[in-house]
Amino acid sequence: MPVVRLSYTPVLCGHCTSAPCVAAAEAAGKPGAAYRRNDGLIILDPAFAGDEALAAALVASCPLGAIYLNKERALAQKCTGCAHLLDNGWSEPRCCDVCPTGALRYGEVSREDTLLAQAETLEPLEGLGSNSYYLNLPKRFVAVTAVDFEADEVLIGAVVTLRNSAGGLVREQATDDFGDVLFNQMPAECYQVEIVMPGYTALTTEADARQKDIVLGDLGLERL
């Protein structure tokens, strides 16, 4: 606050190559309860309904929270990759089929796919070989407002620069009509911030965006 950016990100099962849910089923002595099909889809078998301990173990196993509990049936459930449709001749799951903008795609992973080369997987599934890839995941932002407190005015057109720990220029932007700058989609790093405005002493500070977004708020520049 007071700067807020809101993103909606679908959290899809990664049909992980090293799936903790499959390991949890094995650890519970029920290896058939979670298994990998030949096409790579990870399936939770509904035949294991009624086993509350198993269902709880499966729900707890997924670092993404992609498994939910069907309390009525004491059954752990998740995205099936619409395996039943694929087995019946569909070329893609229902979510990809119904998406009118083509935002969701389903297919074999190809090294030649240039979009895939830029894609990321969700952080909680890091190291597990998630097979659900995302483009344009939300990143950190750094927000700042340049102010002349003496004149009780915001500073329009002040140049704000962000440098990384090695001193390299990362981004540069002038404050808008409200004295604001919002650096969006920034890597999670610690930045050196400098604000320069003719007639004022330059101001430097730090924005540590390694763990969270940073709102520096109103920063006052002194007149020369």
Ligand code: SF4
């Ligand atoms: S995302 Fe969760 S539910 Fe899906 S395969 Fe990985 S561990 Fe299992």
Ligand code: SF4
């Ligand atoms: S529509 Fe099918 S593939 Fe898509 S999220 Fe739901 S179960 Fe998974």
